[in-house]
Amino acid sequence: GAGVSQSPRYKVTKRGQDVALRCDPISGHVSLYWYRQALGQGPEFLTYFNYEAQQDKSGLPNDRFSAERPEGSISTLTIQRTEQRDSAMYRCASSSIFGGGTDTQYFGPGTRLTVL
Amino acid sequence: AQKVTQAQTEISVVEKEDVTLDCVYETRDTTYYLFWYKQPPSGELVFLIRRNSFDEQNEISGRYSWNFQKSTSSFNFTITASQVVDSAVYFCALKGGSNYQLIWGAGTKLIIKP
Numbered sequence: 001g002a003g004v005s006q007s008p009r010y011k012v013t014k015r016g017q018d019v020a021l022r023c024d025p026i027s028g029h030v031s032l033y034w035y036r037q038a039l040g041q042g043p044e045f046l047t048y049f050n051y052e053a054q055q056d057k058s059g060l061p062n063d064r065f066s067a068e069r070p071e072g073s074i075s076t077l078t079i080q081r082t083e084q085r086d087s088a089m090y091r092c093a094s095s096s097i098f099g100g101g102t103d104t105q106y107f108g109p110g111t112r113l114t115v116l
Numbered sequence: 117a118q119k120v121t122q123a124q125t126e127i128s129v130v131e132k133e134d135v136t137l138d139c140v141y142e143t144r145d146t147t148y149y150l151f152w153y154k155q156p157p158s159g160e161l162v163f164l165i166r167r168n169s170f171d172e173q174n175e176i177s178g179r180y181s182w183n184f185q186k187s188t189s190s191f192n193f194t195i196t197a198s199q200v201v202d203s204a205v206y207f208c209a210l211k212g213g214s215n216y217q218l219i220w221g222a223g224t225k226l227i228i229k230p
Binding site: 031033035040041042043044045048055056059089091093103104105106107108109110112 | 120151153159160161162163166207209216217218220221222223
């Protein structure tokens with residue numbers, strides 16, 4: 001597609017439920033990033049893929065968070081047993097070359113997650 | 117350690133005024149990249165510019181200009197003749213040469229009043 005797309009745009013869930021957030025990167029982009037952004041703050045790195053390989057998951061807050069990108073394109077960020085503190089904007093970005101160096105990350109519209 | 121500081125939490129100006137958003141960074145990398153992104157009220161993050169550490173030329177794009185000063189570790193952003201549509205939160209970000217993570221400032225909320 002023309003840009004990074006994310007779905008759903010808004011997700012309201014009850015505490016304890018699992019959620020899956022989807023990211024469809026710009027066509028041909030090899031690197032994909034997940035960030036989380038709290039209100040009034042800059043984004044915070046969660047994890048990063050080159051093609052289907054998860055290169056770094058050090059930013060995932062705990063083991064309730066996981067991400068995959070099985071075919072090197074669409075990625076899913078899954079949060080199990082959601083808690084209220086998970087409420088935030090979840091952003092996906094993609095870039096055209098391997099992460100590091102001169103790549104520029106282009107962001108999707110984000111998924112606003114609210115955990116009640 | 118890498119760090120980005122945007123000391124201005126919020127700026128409010130009247131339309132057509134010029135406004136400068138400050139960004140100060142810290143890094144030990146000799147090669148690094150600086151970015152500005154715009155987050156309008158609709159919420160998306162829009163890429164504005166990338167500047168490489170080895171290129172200190174300032175850049176102008178229409179009403180936007182960027183002043184990169186390695187001596188003061190600053191990468192400031194100026195909007196000339198501001199317009200209401202410029203109202204947004206503006207983020208400055210840093211990436212080390214061998215890194216892939218963007219390190220973000222806290223953002224500056226810019227309000228342009230008609």
